[in-house]
Amino acid sequence: MTRRTAIQALRLLSALALVxxxxxxxxxEPLANEIRAGAYFVHDATQARDLSxxxxxxxxxxxxxxxxxxxxxxxxxxxxxxxxEIAGGVPPKVKTYGKGPxxxxxxxxxxxEVATAKWFSPSVxxxxxxxxxxxxxxxxxxxxxxYTRFYQLDSTPAGDAANGGxxxxxxxxxxxxxxxxxxSWQINREFNIVAAFSAARVNSNYRSDTAGVIRTTTIxxxxxxxxxxAGYSF
Numbered sequence: 654m655t656r657r658t659a660i661q662a663l664r665l666l667s668a669l670a671l672v673x674x675x676x677x678x679x680x681x682e683p684l685a686n687e688i689r690a691g692a693y694f695v696h697d698a699t700q701a702r703d704l705s706x707x708x709x710x711x712x713x714x715x716x717x718x719x720x721x722x723x724x725x726x727x728x729x730x731x732x733x734x735x736x737x738e739i740a741g742g743v744p745p746k747v748k749t750y751g752k753g754p755x756x757x758x759x760x761x762x763x764x765x766e767v768a769t770a771k772w773f774s775p776s777v778x779x780x781x782x783x784x785x786x787x788x789x790x791x792x793x794x795x796x797x798x799x800y801t802r803f804y805q806l807d808s809t810p811a812g813d814a815a816n817g818g819x820x821x822x823x824x825x826x827x828x829x830x831x832x833x834x835x836x837s838w839q840i841n842r843e844f845n846i847v848a849a850f851s852a853a854r855v856n857s858n859y860r861s862d863t864a865g866v867i868r869t870t871t872i873x874x875x876x877x878x879x880x881x882x883a884g885y886s887f
Contacts, residue, residue: 683786684886687728689847691882693742695720698875701859703753706868708817714752715767715859717874720745724880734782738795740833740851741775746805751815760814767812768822774801774876776831776853792836799831799853801874808861816863823861824872829854837884849880 697717704713726740749768756762778797803824813820835849855874860867 683730683733684843685730687730687845687884687886689724689726689728689740689882689884691724691847691880693720693722693724694879694881695722695742695745696877697747698877699872700875701872702870704859704861704868704870706861707866709868710754710757712753713757713762715749715870715872716752717872718748718750720747724882726882728780728884733786736780736782738778738780738797738833739775740778741773744771744773744804746771751811757815761811762815765811765815766809767815768806768808770803770806770822770824772801772803774799774853774855776800776833776851778831778833780833782837786839789839790836791839793834795833797831799827799829799855801827801853801855801857803857813863816861816868817866818863820861820863822859825858827855827857827874829856833880835880843886845884845886847880847882847884849882851878851880852876 696719699717701714703711722742722745724742726738728736728738730736747770748766751762751765751767753763776797776799778795780793780795782791782793784791803826806822806824808816808820808822831851831853833849833851835847838846840846853876855876857872857874859870859872
């Protein structure tokens with residue numbers, strides 16, 4: 654080997670060492686972005702005033718059924734502990750059931766499906782993860798706000814019958830606080846499994862119109878959601 658060849662070989666080895674060192678340094682850097690996908694198991698602990706309006710019997714109320722829907726989230730990790738989270742689910746079709754007397758006149762009411770609706774309900778949260786990245790399991794908490802918009806609201810045939818004819822229904826949008834508590838299990842550098850419990854304050858003004866007969870109430874949906882998801886960091 655000539656002196657010139659040896660110098661070139663040393664230069665090549667030095668360049669390879671720099672590239673390898675840079676790659677190793679990047680491999681040690683925390684991954685700032687994360688996406689999650691899983692399932693929302695949503696329970697609405699609905700509370701509402703009895704409906705009021707002309708020709709409305711006493712004790713007419715409603716309850717909302719539970720739903721399961723796909724869950725998605727994006728997280729931006731600000732450092733080893735703090736992060737921003739945008740979370741939501743595929744808008745599900747939610748069923749509303751009559752609650753109160755067994756019949757309204759001669760029409761079955763209690764337990765009957767009286768309306769359906771879809772809701773778009775994203776939350777933005779500031780999360781804090783406990784412990785350090787050296788721990789594979791890390792609990793976390795988050796607090797922020799939720800926005801919920803209701804759409805595709807329809808009265809069912811049972812709802813029309815109880816109301817006395819074809820009925821249009823509407824629900825106002827809601828903006829309120831939201832929170833979450835959960836834990837993540839880091840499988841490797843990129844992948845993790847997440848389990849969490851989330852809650853939000855969702856209040857809405859209900860209005861129905863049956864040939865000009867207006868009935869109203871205020872509904873406190875109080876959604877509580879269990880979440881199971883897989884996360885990918887990049």
